[in-house]
Amino acid sequence: MEQILLLIIGVIALIAGIILGKFIFKKNTQQLIEAAEQKAQQIVTEAEAKAETIKKEKQLEAKEKFVQLKAENDREVSQRNQKLADSENRIRQKEQSLNQKDQNLERSIRENENLRKNLNEQIGIVNIKRSELEKYQEEHIKKLEKISQLSAEEAKAQLLEVLKKEASTQALSIQQEIIDDAKLKANKEARKVIIQTIQRVAAEQVIENAITVFNLESDEVKGSIIGREGRNIRAIEAATGVDLIVDDTPEAIVLSCFDPLRREIARLSLQRLVADGRIHPARIEEVVEKTKKQLEDRIMEIGERTVIELGIHGLHKDLIRLVGKMRFRSSYGQNLLMHSREVANLCGIMASELGLNTKLAKRAGLLHDIGKVPDEESEMSHALLGKKLAEKYGENPAVCNAIGAHHDEIEMEYVISPIVQACDAMSGARPGARREIMQQYLQRIKDLENLAIAYNGVEKAYAMQAGRELRVIVEADKVTDDQSDQLSFEIAQKIQNEMVYPGQIKVTVIREKRAVNVAR
Numbered sequence: 001m002e003q004i005l006l007l008i009i010g011v012i013a014l015i016a017g018i019i020l021g022k023f024i025f026k027k028n029t030q031q032l033i034e035a036a037e038q039k040a041q042q043i044v045t046e047a048e049a050k051a052e053t054i055k056k057e058k059q060l061e062a063k064e065k066f067v068q069l070k071a072e073n074d075r076e077v078s079q080r081n082q083k084l085a086d087s088e089n090r091i092r093q094k095e096q097s098l099n100q101k102d103q104n105l106e107r108s109i110r111e112n113e114n115l116r117k118n119l120n121e122q123i124g125i126v127n128i129k130r131s132e133l134e135k136y137q138e139e140h141i142k143k144l145e146k147i148s149q150l151s152a153e154e155a156k157a158q159l160l161e162v163l164k165k166e167a168s169t170q171a172l173s174i175q176q177e178i179i180d181d182a183k184l185k186a187n188k189e190a191r192k193v194i195i196q197t198i199q200r201v202a203a204e205q206v207i208e209n210a211i212t213v214f215n216l217e218s219d220e221v222k223g224s225i226i227g228r229e230g231r232n233i234r235a236i237e238a239a240t241g242v243d244l245i246v247d248d249t250p251e252a253i254v255l256s257c258f259d260p261l262r263r264e265i266a267r268l269s270l271q272r273l274v275a276d277g278r279i280h281p282a283r284i285e286e287v288v289e290k291t292k293k294q295l296e297d298r299i300m301e302i303g304e305r306t307v308i309e310l311g312i313h314g315l316h317k318d319l320i321r322l323v324g325k326m327r328f329r330s331s332y333g334q335n336l337l338m339h340s341r342e343v344a345n346l347c348g349i350m351a352s353e354l355g356l357n358t359k360l361a362k363r364a365g366l367l368h369d370i371g372k373v374p375d376e377e378s379e380m381s382h383a384l385l386g387k388k389l390a391e392k393y394g395e396n397p398a399v400c401n402a403i404g405a406h407h408d409e410i411e412m413e414y415v416i417s418p419i420v421q422a423c424d425a426m427s428g429a430r431p432g433a434r435r436e437i438m439q440q441y442l443q444r445i446k447d448l449e450n451l452a453i454a455y456n457g458v459e460k461a462y463a464m465q466a467g468r469e470l471r472v473i474v475e476a477d478k479v480t481d482d483q484s485d486q487l488s489f490e491i492a493q494k495i496q497n498e499m500v501y502p503g504q505i506k507v508t509v510i511r512e513k514r515a516v517n518v519a520r
Contacts, residue, residue, distance in 0.1 A: 214253045214270055222246055224279045225253065225270070235281040239288040242266040261328035265291050299324035306337065310344050312363050316393035323366065325373040331428075336373070339427050340366050346423035351416065361416045364402035367395070368420050371403070383407045444501060451498070452491055452507075457483070469506040470495070476513040484509045 216222065226233045226246060233244050241262045245254035253270070257263045269291045273279050276287075300317075303324030307315050315323075326337035347365035348358045371386030378385050387404030398414040405412045406421045445463045448470055452461035457478035462471045472491065474484060488509040495505055 214255055214267055216251045216253065216274070218251060221274055222253065224277075225274075227279065227281075231281060232279050232284065235284045236266065236269070236288075239285055240266040240269065259328075260330060261295075261325070264328055265295055268295070299327070302327050302337070306341065307366070310341065310348075310362055310366060311359065312344075312366060315363075316395075319367065319370065319389070319393050319395075322370045322373050322389070326369070329373050331369070331372065334428065336369055340369055342427045343368060343420070343423045346426055347416070347419055350419050350423060354415075354419075356415060356419075360396060360398060361419055363396070364399045364416050364420050365423055367399060368403050368406050368424060381407070381409060383409050444499070447499065448495065448505070451494060455487060455491065457487070467501065467505065469508065472507065472509045474509060474511050476511055479511055481511065484511045 224232070225236070225244070227235075233246070236242075237244060241259070242255050242257040242265075244266075245256055247254070255263050255266050255270075257266070265288065269284070269288045272287050272291065273284065276283075300321055301324070303320035303322070306323055307313075307320060323337070323340070326340055327335070329336040331339060344362045344365035347361040351358045351361035367386065367390060369382065369386065370389055371380070371382030371384070374385060374389070380388070383404050383406055387400050387410070390400045390403050398416055401410070401413045402417040402420040404410045405417045406424050408421075412418055412421075445467050448463045448467060449461045452458055452470060452472045455472075457474045458472055459475050460473040462473075463469070464471055470491070472487070474487065479487065488507050491509075492505075492507045495501075495507070
């Protein structure tokens with residue numbers, strides 16, 4: 001019973017707690033609702049105040065914007081009105097100008113009408129006078145025929161015959177004068193063009209030898225290159241066709257061969273062998289073959305670079321290869337590619353001076369010596385062989401003729417042919433270009449100085465600027481100022497009459513008087 005009583009009391013207490021909790025919750029909830037309503041009312045009040053403030057600010061901004069837009073609109077309207085006023089003024093001025101022109105035109109029409117009437121009157125008078133003149137002329141002709149006992153046709157025929165003879169004689173005289181003048185001017189113009197062409201090309205002096213010196217890091221490598229019983233050096237010579245001279249020269253081996261291409265192959269092969277360190281006959285043959293292939297690629301690269309630098313396009317690849325081979329050929333000690341490039345530049349400049357096709361002239365100048373580097377030996381001269389190669393690869397007929405005729409082996413048919421011949425001579429004849437010309441050049445310098453020293457009163461003579469100027473120093477006691485002028489003229493005339501030289505030589509006579517004393 002106690003337990004049941006306790007249980008009943010617990011249940012009653014629980015119910016009482018629940019009822020009390022509901023009452024407290026309801027009271028708290030009511031307080032929260034009231035607080036929320038107060039907060040909401042406060043927020044609404046603040047929002048209304050803020051909205052009113054924003055409304056006033058926006059109204060002020062709208063008023064300012066309106067005032068600004070109105071000012072801009074007024075300004076635009078003012079500008080538009082000004083433009084309209086300007087346009088009206090221009091139109092008014094044009095109307096006035098047109099009215100003035102109309103008045104002038106009407107005046108001109110009236111004047112032209114008056115002139116036409118006067119002209120018609122003058123024409124009528126002229127016609128009357130012409131008819132009178134014709135009658136007078138007929139009477140005059142009849143009187144002349146009666147006096148000369150010749151008809152008008154016969155007299156006209158005789159007069160024409162006499163005039164023809166006189167005109168023919170005068171024409172022959174004028175023709176001869178024109179021919180002589182043209183020859184004189186042609187020689188002057190040709191010299192002028194050649195001198196200008198030479199002055200515009202800066203040429204290098206290139207002389208190649210028949211040997212190449214291969215430098216070594218030490219003399220110990222010489223033994224490896226020679227090999228046991230000389231088998232390595234014999235293998236190199238057999239593979240390259242180049243003589244190897246191993247002597248007491250420290251750290252150097254001489255490669256001797258007339259063919260620069262073979263020397264280059266031998267030099268590159270030796271360079272690779274020495275760098276690799278493996279030097280034996282089998283390795284030598286392998287390296288030489290690889291070097292030959294690489295050199296072929298280099299030849300094509302040299303040819304392509306050359307034609308690009310000269311601005312030559314559309315050249316056949318076989319001709320490009322021949323141009324590249326020129327780099328490893330020489331003519332009288334002059335590098336063939338350098339010579340051909342120089343001739344091409346000279347031809348281009350000379351053609352431009354004469355108003356001809358510069359690209360065609362450059363093309364002919366570059367290819368004029370391709371007959372010297374054929375893939376197969378031929379008994380033909382290099383000029384004819386070069387012409388044949390150019391025709392084979394579809395070159396212009398003018399280029400082919402210039403190549404074949406630059407040594408006068410065939411007739412020149414185009415204008416650029418003599419240009420190529422002249423430029424070839426200029427490139428080969430300049431001082432220092434070729435070995436045999438070098439000896440002649442030195443001899444000419446010596447003869448030039450000796451010619452001046454032979455005159456009385458000449459103390460010293462020096463050839464300057466590669467023989468293009470001769471400076472003569474005379475003794476002041478033996479030669480006067482007037483005699484210096486005469487001496488300069490005489491030396492120049494003697495050089496012109498007795499010597500053969502390219503270009504021109506300037507003769508300068510120097511006379512000075514020095515008084516020297518020593519104060520002790």
